[in-house]
Amino acid sequence: MATAMASIKSTSNARSVSFVGLTIAIMAVSAWVTVPLGPVPFTLQMFAIVFAVAVLKPREAIAAMAGYLILGAVGLPVFSGMRGGLGILAGPTGGFLWGSFFGVAVAAPLLHALRSCFGLAKRSGSSSIESAERARLSLARRALFFIRSAACELVAGVVFVAISYACGWAQLMVVAGLDPLTAFLVGCAPFVLVDGCKIVAAVACAQAVRSSVRS
Numbered sequence: 001m002a003t004a005m006a007s008i009k010s011t012s013n014a015r016s017v018s019f020v021g022l023t024i025a026i027m028a029v030s031a032w033v034t035v036p037l038g039p040v041p042f043t044l045q046m047f048a049i050v051f052a053v054a055v056l057k058p059r060e061a062i063a064a065m066a067g068y069l070i071l072g073a074v075g076l077p078v079f080s081g082m083r084g085g086l087g088i089l090a091g092p093t094g095g096f097l098w099g100s101f102f103g104v105a106v107a108a109p110l111l112h113a114l115r116s117c118f119g120l121a122k123r124s125g126s127s128s129i130e131s132a133e134r135a136r137l138s139l140a141r142r143a144l145f146f147i148r149s150a151a152c153e154l155v156a157g158v159v160f161v162a163i164s165y166a167c168g169w170a171q172l173m174v175v176a177g178l179d180p181l182t183a184f185l186v187g188c189a190p191f192v193l194v195d196g197c198k199i200v201a202a203v204a205c206a207q208a209v210r211s212s213v214r215s
Contacts (some may be wrong), residue, residue, distance in 0.1 A: 016060050023052045023064035028078035043080050047198040049100055050157040054206035058108035065104040092175045099167025107160035114152040150203050157199035
């Protein structure tokens with residue numbers, strides 16, 4: 001029994017490491033898709049991070065975000081424009097990067113708490129039972145389950161983006177010497193609608209991925 005439990009734990013740890021590594025790679029690739037819009041470039045990174053928060057366990061999402069920032073800090077070209085180095089983190093737009101770590105550190109546990117509150121959290125060792133239970137649910141109950149799950153993820157996504165914006169806004173003011181209104185208009189306002197769409201798209205993709213895994 002002890003050997004079996006150790007084997008299961010080892011397999012779970014290996015899966016977690018694989019998920020974290022894959023997520024870091026996805027974050028890097030999404031950051032390379034860049035459209036310059038003033039001092040803060042438009043990238044797909046927000047989409048990738050919100051998706052990670054929605055599909056990974058809290059500790060996996062936090063580890064992936066931390067690993068991504070560490071790789072970028074040591075000089076690997078994982079940031080937007082295929083750049084890296086501490087200079088990027090300390091520059092005008094660096095606050096949006098390290099702010100993303102704090103955003104994930106808050107949003108991922110918040111999402112787990114919301115799922116637990118609404119009875120959406122997966123119980124250990126019960127995935128097959130839960131799948132069978134969901135298969136027997138009426139269409140209305142399935143729709144309600146989907147709405148609750150998506151709503152929790154949307155809330156977590158908005159919290160993540162808000163924290164990232166707050167940190168990026170603050171650093172942009174300090175480093176670029178801008179007043180609060182100008183910094184917001186330059187660094188945040190142009191991206192609110194676009195990032196809102198990315199949150200919705202990330203949640204939709206996360207729901208589709210989980211549905212396909214359960215089926």
